Amino acid sequence: MPHTFYKYQGTGNDFIMVDNRDNTFPKNDTKLVNQLCDRRFGIGADGLILLENASDADFRMVYYNADGNESSMCGNGGRCIVAFASLLGVIDDEADFIAVDGKHHAVIQEDGMVSLHMKDVNTVTVYEDYVFLDTGSPHHVEMTDDLGKMNVKAIGASIRYSGMYGDKGSNVNFVNQNEDDKFSVRTYERGVEDETLSCGTGVTAVAIAMKVLNKTTANTVRLQTPGGLLKVTFKQEGKQFTEIYLTGPATYVFKGEAEW
Numbered sequence: 001m002p003h004t005f006y007k008y009q010g011t012g013n014d015f016i017m018v019d020n021r022d023n024t025f026p027k028n029d030t031k032l033v034n035q036l037c038d039r040r041f042g043i044g045a046d047g048l049i050l051l052e053n054a055s056d057a058d059f060r061m062v063y064y065n066a067d068g069n070e071s072s073m074c075g076n077g078g079r080c081i082v083a084f085a086s087l088l089g090v091i092d093d094e095a096d097f098i099a100v101d102g103k104h105h106a107v108i109q110e111d112g113m114v115s116l117h118m119k120d121v122n123t124v125t126v127y128e129d130y131v132f133l134d135t136g137s138p139h140h141v142e143m144t145d146d147l148g149k150m151n152v153k154a155i156g157a158s159i160r161y162s163g164m165y166g167d168k169g170s171n172v173n174f175v176n177q178n179e180d181d182k183f184s185v186r187t188y189e190r191g192v193e194d195e196t197l198s199c200g201t202g203v204t205a206v207a208i209a210m211k212v213l214n215k216t217t218a219n220t221v222r223l224q225t226p227g228g229l230l231k232v233t234f235k236q237e238g239k240q241f242t243e244i245y246l247t248g249p250a251t252y253v254f255k256g257e258a259e260w
Contacts, residue, residue, distance in 0.1 A: 001259065001260075002257040002258065002259055003018070003024070003025075003257065003258060003259070003260055004018075004019070004255065004256070004257055005017065005018050005036075005043065005255070005256055005257070005258055006018075006019075006084060006087070006252070006254075006255050007043065007045070007252075007253040007254050007255070007256070008080035008081075008083060008084060008250060008251060008252055008253060009080070009227075009251050009253055010076035010077070010079050010080050010114075010198065010200065010227075010248060010249060010250045010251070011076065011197065011198035011225055011227035011228035011229070011230055011248055011249060012196070012197025012198050012225070012226065012227020012228060013046055013074075013076040013077070013196055013197060013198040013199060013200070013227060014044075014045045014046055014253070015045050015046065015047050015048065015049050015074075015076075015077050015080050015081075016036055016037065016043055016045045016047070016048040016049070017049050017051065017080065017081065017084045018048065018049070018050050018051070019051050019088060020050040020051060020052050020062070021051065021052060021053050021059075023052070025050055025260065026260060027050070027062070029068075029260075030067075030068035030069060031068060032068070032260055033048050033064045033068040033069075034066065034067055034068035036048060036258060036260075037064075037066035037068070038066075042258075043256070043258060045066065046065075046066055046189070046192050046196050047063060047064055047065050047066055047071070047074060047077060047191070047192070048063075048064045048066075049061060049062065049063050049064070049074075049077050049080070049081050049084075050062040050064075051081055051084060051085060051088070051090070054097065054098045056098070056103075057096045057097050057098045057103060058085065058090060058091050058095045058096050058097055059081075059085055059090055059091075059095070059097050059098075060097065060098045060099075061077070061078060061081050061097055061098065061099045061100075062100075063077050063099070063100065065189075065190070065191025065192060066191060066192045066193075067191050067192070067193065069191060070100075071100075071137070071191050072100055072101065072136060072137040072138070072201075073099050073100055073101040073119070073135075073136025073137050073201055074136075074137070074200060074201065075116060075118065075135070075136065075199070075200020075201040075202075075203075075204055075246045076198055076199065076200035076248070076250075077200070078097075078099060078104060078106065078116050078200065078246075079106065079114040079116050079200065079246065079248060079250040080114075080250045081097070082095050082097070082106040082108060082114050082116065082250065083108065083114055083250035083251075083252065084252075085097070086108055087252065093107065093108040094106070094107050094108070095107075099136075100136075101119050101136040102119060104116060104117055104118070104119075105117040109247075112249065112250075113247055113248060113249055113250075114247070114248070114249070114250045115245050115246070115247040116200075116245065116246045116247070117243075117244070117245055118135060118136060118201070118204055118244040118245065118246055119135070119136050119244070120240065120241065120242045120244065121133055121134070121135060121208055121240070121241040121244065122239070122240050122241075123239075124208060124209065124212045124239065124241075126212060126213070129142060130142040131209040131212065131213065132170070133205050133208060133209060135201045135202075135204040135205045135208070135244075136201045136204075137171055137201040137202075138165065138168070138169075138170040138171060139170060139171050139172075139173055139201065139202055139205035139206075140159055140165070140170045140171065140172045140173065141173045141175060141205055141206055141209040142159075142172070142173070142174055142175065143174075143175050143176070143177070143213075143215075144174050144175065144176060145176065147174055147175070147176040147184055147186060150174055150186065152174060152186045152187070152188050152195040153188060153194050153195050155172075155174075155188075156172040156174075156187075156188020156195065157188065157193070159172045159188075160172055160188060160190055168190075169190045170190065171187060171188065171189050171190055171199065171201070171202055171205075172187065172188040173185055173186070173187045173188075173199070173202045173203075173205060173206050174186050174187075175206050175209075175210070177210070177215055177216075178224065180216055180217060180218060181216055181217075181218035181220065181221055181222055182221070182222040182223075182224065183206060183207075183210060183215075183216075183221065183222070183223055183224070184223075184224045184225075185199075185202065185203055185206050185223050185224065185225050186225070186226060187199040187202040187203075187225070189202075195226075196227075197225060197226045197227030197228075198225040198226070198227035198228065198230065199225070200230070200246050200248075203223035203225065203230045203232060203246070204232050204244060204246050206221075206223060206232075207221035207223060207232035207234065208232075208234065208241050208244075211234075211236060211241075219233060219234055219235065219236065220232070220233045221233075228248065228249065229248070230246065230247065230248040231246075231247045231248065232244065232245070232246055232247075233245045233247070
């Protein structure tokens, strides 16, 4: 039976959106999600997101990676589902929604940008060559002078599968500084198992890591990804980071039908 889906992208990080308030999507069908996300034999996307009813919020976000498995928080996906909820008439220009890492608040600004409140970060671990932190998803952050020429897929996979992060692995971000408050970022995403054009939790992790490493004096950091520019703002209280907001575009691409 054909069902309606929508396609959204946030700085090139693209998602299949499904209105699942009627609970008709086969949520445990890993093979189906993987097939729908396949760029040659399906719709094509970095992930699939279900919008569902929630008793204590405007809606619930259920996120699947392109491999078909339900995953941790997705920042760009979170911004896109807010735009999707607005399109459906579920919200106007503000939302409170439930994701796998808890409740989030978001605002659709007058210019169409979506600002998403991310979870607080209380632990940032600094190693000799990299930083590790969790911004709703785990992130390895590593600076490099060779960002443009890097084989992000190969090097990222070698870190993700090295065993240093156990069976679940980690997302891997490579960073180069442009200005005091601006950094270029490329990300290898677990679950996609490839470089993506942008990663919301990844740029959030990079902004906080750069602050911890004293690479920036700013509390508003601009992150240039291959898919576009994102902004992360935060408050720092000692080793704790609160009031973290990820802001950027969330763009409707097209609407279609698929079998499931």
